[in-house]
Amino acid sequence: MHNLFLGELRHHCMEVWGMDIKDKPTGKKITPHTPEEQKKNIAKAMNALQKGSKSALEKLRKGYLVAFARLNNVAPEGYSLKKASYASALIEWVRIPAHTSFASAVLDYDAAEFHLVAEGPPDISKFQVLSHEVLTAIRADILSTYLPSWLERPPANFGSLKHGKLKADQWRTACTVNLVISLVRLWSASTSENDKDLLENFLHLVAAVDLASRRTMSEDRAAAYDEHMYKYLCGLKELFDHQFVPNHHLSLHLYSCLMLFGPVHGWWAFPFERFNGLIGNTNTNHKSADMPVTFMRYFYIGANVRRLMGTMDWPDTPEFKAMLESFEEAFGEVVRGSRVFDSFPFMNTAGEVPQSKYEIEREEQLPRAIYDGILACLNRLSQGVRYTSAYALRTGTRQSPTLNPNGEAVPSVLRGKVTFATSAKGLRNSFVVFKAEDGDDHGLRAGQISEIYLHSRNQDGKPLVEPYFVIDAYQPLTDVDTTKDPYRKWAHINTRLYYNKFEDTARVVRMDDIVAHFAANVYTPEDVGQECIVVRNLDRVRRCVRVA
Numbered sequence: 173m174h175n176l177f178l179g180e181l182r183h184h185c186m187e188v189w190g191m192d193i194k195d196k197p198t199g200k201k202i203t204p205h206t207p208e209e210q211k212k213n214i215a216k217a218m219n220a221l222q223k224g225s226k227s228a229l230e231k232l233r234k235g236y237l238v239a240f241a242r243l244n245n246v247a248p249e250g251y252s253l254k255k256a257s258y259a260s261a262l263i264e265w266v267r268i269p270a271h272t273s274f275a276s277a278v279l280d281y282d283a284a285e286f287h288l289v290a291e292g293p294p295d296i297s298k299f300q301v302l303s304h305e306v307l308t309a310i311r312a313d314i315l316s317t318y319l320p321s322w323l324e325r326p327p328a329n330f331g332s333l334k335h336g337k338l339k340a341d342q343w344r345t346a347c348t349v350n351l352v353i354s355l356v357r358l359w360s361a362s363t364s365e366n367d368k369d370l371l372e373n374f375l376h377l378v379a380a381v382d383l384a385s386r387r388t389m390s391e392d393r394a395a396a397y398d399e400h401m402y403k404y405l406c407g408l409k410e411l412f413d414h415q416f417v418p419n420h421h422l423s424l425h426l427y428s429c430l431m432l433f434g435p436v437h438g439w440w441a442f443p444f445e446r447f448n449g450l451i452g453n454t455n456t457n458h459k460s461a462d463m464p465v466t467f468m469r470y471f472y473i474g475a476n477v478r479r480l481m482g483t484m485d486w487p488d489t490p491e492f493k494a495m496l497e498s499f500e501e502a503f504g505e506v507v508r509g510s511r512v513f514d515s516f517p518f519m520n521t522a523g524e525v526p527q528s529k530y531e532i533e534r535e536e537q538l539p540r541a542i543y544d545g546i547l548a549c550l551n552r553l554s555q556g557v558r559y560t561s562a563y564a565l566r567t568g569t570r571q572s573p574t575l576n577p578n579g580e581a582v583p584s585v586l587r588g589k590v591t592f593a594t595s596a597k598g599l600r601n602s603f604v605v606f607k608a609e610d611g612d613d614h615g616l617r618a619g620q621i622s623e624i625y626l627h628s629r630n631q632d633g634k635p636l637v638e639p640y641f642v643i644d645a646y647q648p649l650t651d652v653d654t655t656k657d658p659y660r661k662w663a664h665i666n667t668r669l670y671y672n673k674f675e676d677t678a679r680v681v682r683m684d685d686i687v688a689h690f691a692a693n694v695y696t697p698e699d700v701g702q703e704c705i706v707v708r709n710l711d712r713v714r715r716c717v718r719v720a
Contacts (some may be wrong), residue, residue, distance in 0.1 A: 177381070181338075181347040185347065204282035211278050218275050230256060230259050243275075246262055265517060319345070320600055344385070353708055355371055356371065357658060372662075373408065375409035383397040385712070386435065387712050394427050429682050543575075561575065564574075582626055592689075605688050606641075606685050607685045619643040624639055639681075644674040649669055649670065669707070670704065689710050
């Protein structure tokens with residue numbers, strides 16, 4: 173899916189928004205040039221073009237160079253928006269003898285950003301989409317947003333050339349999670365219609381990428397992807413008059429591929445890209461005939477070592493803990509990121525824990541409220557067998573056995589390759605969206621895992637161990653404040669606000685009731701007047717919203 177993660181998301185940020193050139197503060201406010209000052213600068217530009225002096229051109233404000241380029245139909249190479257690119261293009265253009273430079277007309281008013289008379293004030297979206305102030309807010313949000321461990325956090329200096337080349341997976345997280353959290357908050361409150369148009373255009377792209385990379389696919393979901401992508405490309409042309417590239421064309425053909433082949437994880441190129449990187453970073457002695465065998469041999473060695481480290485029940489001693497920590501530090505990146513999460517689309521969700529994981533010596537009597545919650549969960553979903561409380565006056569029977577009142581408290585559990593942890597032991601893995609009878613219009617609520625208990629019982633004559641989660645649910649917004657939630661205006665981004673405070677009573681839920689982690693960010697909306705938490709649902713299986 174590099175077509176979407178790099179060809180679309182990265183392209184939009186870097187080429188359409190010009191994000192890589194907005195890494196410096198604006199500093200003092202630019203003083204507008206009077207018509208007399210404009211006349212002097214136009215003369216300087218003409219003089220620099222006549223002399224072929226690029227350095228003289230670069231001393232002028234960018235607006236003058238852009239105006240000269242547009243007036244004379246000169247396009248910078250690669251459609252770059254940098255001032256140096258405009259200067260180079262103009263110098264190359266005037267070197268052709270047949271070309272004659274036309275000077276821009278002076279404006280009859282003061283202007284900080286010079287432009288052609290016929291254009292009126294320049295469309296700021298084409299040159300300053302992400303200002304330094306917006307980028308600063310985005311970076312602050314990246315640092316303050318809690319992401320589960322299976323998502324790679326974008327660099328703290330996101331948007332700067334200093335962080336180097338980002339991987340496709342990082343672009344995916346940055347654009348579909350971090351930028352959604354930040355830009356909806358910043359631009360929804362803007363009084364500028366231009367900002368709102370830019371936001372809507374970007375969110376169509378986010379929705380398209382999110383739908384295309386889901387772990388299940390249906391005809392409705394594929395059609396919704398196609399509709400969002402079409403609306404995004406229409407907006408791209410309307411807002412930016414952007415020159416389409418092959419990736420834009422290819423993205424319109426993905427609908428057919430999704431319908432023919434299903435979820436992308438069965439046919440995308442992530443494994444090949446990873447091996448290209450591994451091969452490229454491997455030291456060789458330039459014996460090309462021996463290289464394939466060497467790569468294959470070490471591939472099997474590495475696979476066996478990773479399987480051994482991940483499946484072996486290692487002794488709980490300081491020596492082995494140190495060894496495992498060293499292995500994780502050295503090779504943990506290989507099994508981190510959403511591509512690993514996506515590689516197991518049909519992981520076991522039944523919530524069972526192998527009996528060997530349940531340590532009977534650590535078993536203790538469950539708190540009464542937790543025990544009653546587990547009992548209620550089992551009897552609510554029970555088919556035929558209903559359990560009796562160990563605290564009931566009537567003893568259990570064969571048809572109504574007594575539920576074991578003991579359990580084991582644990583800091584975390586695994587479902588497939590995904591960790592769910594308590595807030596005390598793994599805060600970033602404790603933010604979850606779960607099913608609830610009093611949930612939103614999709615039957616969901618958001619909360620934080622405070623405790624996890626393993627509970628053992630007999631079922632069909634066999635021991636069965638299941639984890640149960642004690643979740644502190646966040647309070648939903650009132651009807652009045654719901655109308656002020658900027659995220660709910662965009663149903664397809666699967667994000668909303670809750671008050672950043674818990675309900676009085678915790679809930680006990682089963683593994684099957686947990687839908688997904690969510691990305692969490694806390695801030696205080698001005699019109700709500702109290703601290704709220706942004707819940708960016710990271711479910712990549714279920715939901716599909718068609719474009720209205």
